[in-house]
Amino acid sequence: MIYRIRHRTTYKYKYPVSVGNHVACLKPRSLPHHQLTGSELRIQPPPATRTERVDYFGNRLCFFTVQEPHKELVVEARSEVIVETNATPWPKQSLPWEDAAKLLPNDQSSAGLEAYQFGFESPRIRIRPEFATYALQSI
């Protein structure tokens, strides 16, 4: 399946912004089950500088600076991704979640650690009892 993704955000400011440093995290990744075949990022007003960097998680971030006074900023990303149709893992081929939850804290392999770190709160989202209640219902 081929997906064409268009993502457009318009920022409007009450007063003119003279200089703006931004980072866009809008580029889909290429992973075993999906392939990025094309992407472009359009920014208006055109930025004075623009660089790309791979972040901790492997995302490709685009840093750009708009250096002229503006009251509106438009960021538009267009991407094309080919997704394999049968990419979902079969339940029978993977570990039950109860076992995974038990094993993970003691798994010091690099794959284990890589997975374990996502079990914690992020700086912005605190885990709440409501989340657990919701998750338990969904099993």
Add this chain to the structure above:
Amino acid sequence: MTVDLYQTPLRYGAVYDETSADGVTPRPHWAHLMESLREIGPEELGRRWSHAERRIRENGITYNIYSDPLGVNRPWKIDIIPLLIPADEWRYIEAGIVQRAQLLSLLLEDLYGSQDLVAQGHFPAALLYANPAFLRPLVGVRVPAHTYLHMLAVDLARSPDGQWWVLADRTQAPSGSGYALENRTIVSDVLPDIFRTSNVLRLSHFFRAQREVLTNLSQRKNPRIVLLTPGPYNETYFEHSYIARYLGLTLVVGADLTVRDRCVYLKTVDRLEQVDVILRRVDDSFCDPLELRGDSLLGVPGMVDAIVAGNVKVANALGSGLIETAAVMPFLPGLSRHLLGETLKLRSVATWWCGQQYALDWVLDHLDSVVVKPAFPSRGMEPVFAAELPDAERSKFAEQLRARPHEYVAQEQIALSTAPVWEDGHLNSRSVVLRTYVLNTGSGWIAIPGGLTRVAEMEGSVVSMQRGGHAKDAWVLWDSPVDTFSMLRPRNEPVELRRVSRVVPSSVADNVFWLGRYAERAENIARILRPLISRVRQAEKAELGCLLRLHSCLESRHSKLPKANKMSPTSLEFEQEIISLMSDVKRPDSLASTLEEVSRIGGSVRERLSVDMMSLIGQLRDAIQIGHGTQFLEYPAMLTACLELLSAFSGMERENINRGLGWFFMTLGRRLERAIYLTRQLREITTPLVEEDWSLLECLLEVADSSMTYRTRYYTTLQPLAVLDVLMADESNPRSLDFQLSHLMDLYQKLPRHLPDDLQAMQEALALLRSFDLRELKYPLPGAATGAHDSDGLSRLERFLRELERLLPSWSNNLSSRYFSHARTLPITIGQ
């Protein structure tokens, strides 16, 4: 023999007394000081103490405690009796803190690098991953070898058996070394003989090394090094400015810096100057709102990216707050053996990180004997003494611990040792904590000999600067000759004469520009209010209209006049509006609020203003005081007094400030603001006046302080065109529009890299202004029949003023863009 100086009886056995083992004989290293103090005697000590207090006030030492109503200007308390540390003991402490710095530095290097310690089980993965201070954008970023920690502060306390223990490590932006330095200068000044004869290890060596280390962090020849402070409202701002001056660094706030093309620049009025090294006193996550905390106003957007690109070095490295938690402490002995092959020399107080099952069980069993703290301090939580909680809350708290064990750390409490402080003519015994500092020189580590001794406010209470307390000097009494080098310039050494002061950071120019604008705005509001207040009570219905027109010159956006009859309020409503305009601090356009702005901005550039100007600013802040008992009759006098202060301020501005770039921007602000108000007032005249509004002319002359000029020329005949001539075209009147525009042009021509487009627009505007021949103009006099043709010139003038009213703020914006925020300016020219 020491007892006679003490006011309170000493209790022995429960705590370690630094000065004496038995309460009678001083310990050998205290004997000299105690004997000398006794010789000086309480009276003389008291005299010297008040001398020191005065000096502290003069130096403006402040320690802002957030909840203190006195806030920013509260003098920080210093004690004149130093804490004494003998040479052998210092050698032991120094070796311990240096080893600790090596260890913590290696730990950071691993956690932000290969993370082998986690994979091998030396450091718990959960303590890394759950920690919000683990800054993922900084993982894998190249930091010059072993420089994660530029400086480390270690808090030490002594238990009753005489053993030193580590209470806490400060790894991200350790504060207090500047206070240690300031303490030293004051105490050695108050007790010069004792200081000279005690063979005390000097501090200057440490700071000289620090300057050198910062320079070497950059590969460039003459690197620009800045000290990044959270600003004047931070509790240790004084220290930041003190250290910056001592080390010769530029003191900046986040807004002074900007990132362009992956490099950090300092915005100065002249240009953008690249910054190579940032010594930061801003906490990790606040340093970059773009990649770290989005709500931070203290940082520099893009700083992380500039670090990643290797274009700027930050000390301490961003992310070093990761291990600024007691939760790390239980793992240090093991890490020390693993990483250094040594046993840990200085032990931490007993600590349990509840993320480990056995530690949690132990803590729950012994909840009453420990203090529980957050494992991740950025989450913000006060220490909990479970023993003090009522039963219900206690079990609720235990529940919290079980629910998120990895967020808590428990510590044993130490009975702190005591040392004497000088209070009310006596020595009192107070608990102390010693904050020590270690500096990474690149080739090794050196410690500040001694450090900052912090004293508890009350006997036995928790020691913390944030909770209010004293600080005292710590003297290391050396056993061999000491180097007496000082970095403070001796008085007899000649200085190189300089005419131009160093760089003017954009933020300073920005602030003085707005100081000029607000001072002028306050004056204009007060000048407009004065005729309003003196006339409003006597005003007939007809005259009220004229006062309303004068009121409209303020263009008040927060008017209290009822919306329905804005154009024809009752005189009571109007009177209330005027009182509110004068005194209501809740509306931003009132005189009281404007004066508050003057004082706020003045405070932020206090280093650039004279003591007299600051004192005037203080008086201005309190100039408008209206309480329940204030009579309406008192208002005019209050306004007059306020105007006198404002005149004194502008007089000082003219006569006492050096004509540097700072002064230019202040005057630019004043001229622009005055021109804006003048233009509005003139437009009231160019809109033809009806007969009832004739007295507006008189008010406007009074507002512009030009009644005398007018009367000497025209006696008492009030004519709109004559008033226009005085207020608009008369180039010799410092309150005319012509005067403002020509002065603005002068100033623009002298600006570095001036704004040619705006200057040209200004020239055109002035030429246009001068092209109006007021003698040729026909003013429609009330009652007389006029044709459209007659008022043609007048409406052209009206259009010109309207255009100018639009232009003036845009010139102000362009100044901001070019000199303060360094953005491109858009050309704006005057329309015809």
